[in-house]
Amino acid sequence: MLLTLFESHTHFFLSMFQKMILTKIISNTLSLHKKQLIEWLPAVRYFSSPTNPLVNVDVNDKSGIAVVTMNRKPVNGLSLELFEAMSKALDDLENNRIRGAILTSSCPTVFSAGLDLNELYQPDKKRFKAFWTTFQDVWLKLYGSSFPTAAAINGHAPAGGCFLAISCEYRVMCPDYKIGLNETRLGIIAPIFLRASMRNTVSNREAEKALTLGTLYSTEDALKIGLIDEIAIYKVKAIERCENFLAQFNNVSSIARSFTKRSLRQKDLEELENCREEDFNIFWSNLIEPSVQKQIGDYMQSLKKK
Numbered sequence: 001m002l003l004t005l006f007e008s009h010t011h012f013f014l015s016m017f018q019k020m021i022l023t024k025i026i027s028n029t030l031s032l033h034k035k036q037l038i039e040w041l042p043a044v045r046y047f048s049s050p051t052n053p054l055v056n057v058d059v060n061d062k063s064g065i066a067v068v069t070m071n072r073k074p075v076n077g078l079s080l081e082l083f084e085a086m087s088k089a090l091d092d093l094e095n096n097r098i099r100g101a102i103l104t105s106s107c108p109t110v111f112s113a114g115l116d117l118n119e120l121y122q123p124d125k126k127r128f129k130a131f132w133t134t135f136q137d138v139w140l141k142l143y144g145s146s147f148p149t150a151a152a153i154n155g156h157a158p159a160g161g162c163f164l165a166i167s168c169e170y171r172v173m174c175p176d177y178k179i180g181l182n183e184t185r186l187g188i189i190a191p192i193f194l195r196a197s198m199r200n201t202v203s204n205r206e207a208e209k210a211l212t213l214g215t216l217y218s219t220e221d222a223l224k225i226g227l228i229d230e231i232a233i234y235k236v237k238a239i240e241r242c243e244n245f246l247a248q249f250n251n252v253s254s255i256a257r258s259f260t261k262r263s264l265r266q267k268d269l270e271e272l273e274n275c276r277e278e279d280f281n282i283f284w285s286n287l288i289e290p291s292v293q294k295q296i297g298d299y300m301q302s303l304k305k306k
């Protein structure tokens with residue numbers, strides 16, 4: 001017991017001491033502001049996240065990798081509450097400087113069915129505004145995270161489900177599922193940030209085809225166009241492959257990696273930052289069009305009749 005206490009305290013103070021020295025050396029060398037620099041220092045402390053029934057965060061103390069599991073049955077429909085839980089989890093991960101995060105689902109055959117259609121059908125403006133703003137927040141935090149990210153896609157990932165996966169840096173998917181951005185098939189226009197993530201994943205030509213046709217790809221076809229990076233036979237293997245991807249960064253300077261990622265994604269992030277209100281207004285006016293509402297209502301009925 002005493003030995004354990006001694007070890008944990010020694011580790012804590014050593015980490016603090018190492019971090020102070022490191023901060024001093026690098027800030028002197030790069031003339032960076034100390035607070036700015038702390039953001040880029042390698043992670044030294046990990047946490048266990050408080051339990052949230054909608055999003056479970058499990059951090060491996062040894063590897064420093066967090067597995068973030070969406071848990072909203074039956075299909076991880078992205079509701080305001082699920083987005084809020086994800087937004088909070090992403091803040092916690094950022095503040096605790098984990099080494100990487102893997103996004104996955106607790107539903108056996110669905111990664112996420114995309115936006116909860118109940119949020120889109122006959123919406124209340126005030127709630128929809130909160131919903132849309134949190135949706136934007138989640139994208140800004142996930143796409144712009146300082147830590148590396150991967151998605152273990154253990155089931156179908158249509159629309160918003162695909163959006164979550166392509167906001168990550170790497171994707172491993174299980175066979176015999178569907179993934180894609182099928183918004184146009186529902187009569188809705190994919191928002192600016194969703195288009196940006198797609199262009200960042202597949203070629204511009206494939207993105208244009210995929211978005212305008214609203215194609216849902218099989219796992220095998222998704223691999224062919226580069227929408228996913230690997231296929232893994234089942235969820236545990238998919239998580240393992242994601243861990244392997246993230247482990248590659250153990251040999252890369254975390255400062256260099258984060259800055260490089262940020263600089264490559266900066267333009268897309270700023271594009272949304274600069275037009276968040278306008279983005280909301282565009283989607284609100286599209287959404288409340290009677291023809292769009294009818295299409296969404298009919299679509300919900302067709303899902304229920306299955």
Ligand SMILES: CCCCCC/C=C\CC(=O)SCCNC(=O)CCNC(=O)[C@H](O)C(C)(C)COP(=O)(O)OP(=O)(O)OC[C@H]1O[C@@H](n2cnc3c(N)ncnc32)[C@H](O)[C@@H]1OP(=O)(O)O
Nearest residue numbers: 077113114115116117156158159160188283286287303304
């Ligand atoms: C204009 C503003 C908006 C622009 C924003 C653009 C960005 C994103 C748009 C979206 O994400 S819209 C959502 C699009 N999602 C889909 O098209 C997927 C629909 N669902 C499916 O295709 C299937 O459910 C599935 C994911 C392939 C799973 O199939 P499975 O057979 O396993 O399950 P089901 O029986 O179909 O469903 C179970 C249960 O869940 C309900 N449900 C399914 N998807 C949704 C959803 N997205 N939102 C709410 N509810 C959903 C489905 O109706 C079933 O309900 P019950 O019959 O059990 O009551």
